[in-house]
Amino acid sequence: MNQCEACGRDLEHGYLCQGDTLALAERLDRMPKLYEALAGFLTPAVHGGAEFVTVKVTEANLPVDEAVLDLRYGGIALVLEGRRSDVQAVRGWGQPAIEGSVERRVLAAARWLSMSLEWIAASYPAAGDLAREVREMEGAALSIVGALPDRGRRIGQCVAADASGVVCGAVLRHRSGETSLVCPWCTCVYASGDFLMLRTLQPEGAS
Ligand SMILES: [Zn+2]
Ligand SMILES: [Zn+2]
Known part of the structure; x- marks a missing residue:
């Protein structure tokens, strides 16, 4: 050992x-x-x-x-x-x-x-x-x-879909201290309580 x-x-x-x-x-x-x-x-x-x-x-x-x-x-x-x-x-x-x-x-x-x-x-x-x-x-x-800029922890991809059903797919990052995050592409807002749901909805192959 x-x-x-x-x-x-x-x-x-x-x-x-x-x-x-x-x-x-x-x-x-x-x-x-x-x-x-x-x-x-x-x-x-x-x-x-x-x-x-x-x-x-x-x-x-x-x-x-x-x-x-x-x-x-x-x-x-x-x-x-x-x-x-x-x-x-x-x-x-x-x-x-x-x-x-x-x-x-x-x-x-x-x-x-x-x-x-x-x-x-x-x-x-x-x-x-x-x-x-x-x-x-x-x-x-x-x-x-001093600290390098905090890029945040990768949460997953944005699962919001537009009117035609196309999923956004932007990479979402969470910086410590933030209670919600805003998708940089579609500006959809996720509360911290949604992160787990977000994980379960990830497309296959992404994590
Ligand atoms: Zn060790
Ligand atoms: Zn999005």
Whole structure:
């Protein structure tokens, strides 16, 4: 019997439970967006435009800027690439080529790891370390940029039909705190009590 390296739950086999694998997949998916968002935090928050060169940047700005620099130039790309390279080594594969801008490197490494998650969860003994590193990196980046916009939880497709019987089909998302949601296409309103009904009415193959 194994245990999940991230949460300690008992596992039949492998190194990461399903929940932690999914959480890691979502974090890897968000990482390039987070990396982009960090760019907006590179300049000191307070400066005097043209006078900038003569104004001494206050000490208080420095820790934030250094954290952004660490995460952008090196940080995220190096951590993800380091893990990718380790996974490839454990699998007996050659080393990945590292090329392009840091943006591209973050995207490439995050995507590669994300596509390899099934193998990582099942067969990579350091999967828990990878999950922890990605979670901590995301936490550090979020502490600088604030939360990424909440896209909401996918509830399903809009089941409202127009006069001719054509079903709307727009994807409905629910953001935490909202008590009802409005279909973005047909503006039909669903109260939170309707969500369950909505689920049962989903067309086959959609969820
Ligand atoms: Zn777990
Ligand atoms: Zn609709």
